[in-house]
Amino acid sequence: MSVVLHIERLVLDESLLGSEHAGAVRAAIERELKQRLAQPGMVEALLGLGHVDAMPAVALPAPTQQREGLAPRIARAVQHGLSPSSTGGKHG
Helix, strand or coil: CCCCCCCCCCCCCHHHHCCCCHHHHHHHHHHHHHHHHCCCCHHHHHHHHCCCCCCCCCCCCCCCCCCCCHHHHHHHHHHHHCCHHHHCCCCC
16 A cells, blocks of 8 residues: 655745754655554554545644754644544544
């Protein structure tokens, strides 16, 4: 099974980047999402979710570690946004 996740638009305040470069953050988000979407139970959750045309804006979660980068936090927010409870069970 394959999962296609297309992020058309991701808006970040430049101050969030700090010393990180946008291209590096983009690549890190891709890596983080691949790891998160490969976790046990995610396939079943996504199958139950179906096609989603859009997700509501999500607040960026606080860092869980002192030096946690931006990409893991964004990936965590996307993963949360893809959970069936946060989408209200709406299928596109």
